[in-house]
Amino acid sequence: xxxxxxxxxxxxxxxxxxxxxxxxxxxxxxxxxxxxxxxxxxxxxxxxxxxxxxxxxxxxxxxxxxxxxxxxxxxxxxxxxxxxxxxxxxxxxxxxxxxxxxxxxxxxxxxxxxxxxxxxxxxxxxxxxx
Numbered sequence: 001x002x003x004x005x006x007x008x009x010x011x012x013x014x015x016x017x018x019x020x021x022x023x024x025x026x027x028x029x030x031x032x033x034x035x036x037x038x039x040x041x042x043x044x045x046x047x048x049x050x051x052x053x054x055x056x057x058x059x060x061x062x063x064x065x066x067x068x069x070x071x072x073x074x075x076x077x078x079x080x081x082x083x084x085x086x087x088x089x090x091x092x093x094x095x096x097x098x099x100x101x102x103x104x105x106x107x108x109x110x111x112x113x114x115x116x117x118x119x120x121x122x123x124x125x126x127x128x129x130x
Contacts, residue, residue: 017089071100
């Protein structure tokens with residue numbers, strides 16, 4: 001019984017992706033998180049809009065996204081400028097998240113670090129061309 005519970009927890013963890021957005025206006029971070037919330041299940045509350053920086057340091061907005069269920073298609077979203085996103089998770093989960101984001105944005109991979117069972121991918125999200 002204990003092995004089955006651990007396997008279920010491990011499988012759930014394999015479907016979770018950490019997403020970090022950096023160096024973008026709060027409204028663009030909100031646009032990306034709203035799209036992710038439409039596509040998948042997020043740990044961010046729907047009314048949790050990113051706020052502007054309080055100081056002079058870099059700003060990072062983060063969320064944990066559960067990609068267990070296939071992405072629900074969403075309409076393209078508009079950004080004021082390209083957004084840098086770092087995605088961490090299993091190869092399968094990161095790929096599913098990237099595919100889902102592609103329905104809302106043009107997604108370009110700009111870097112990646114591969115591990116044994118996880119990867120970290122740097123993405124650039126841009127407006128989709130009509």
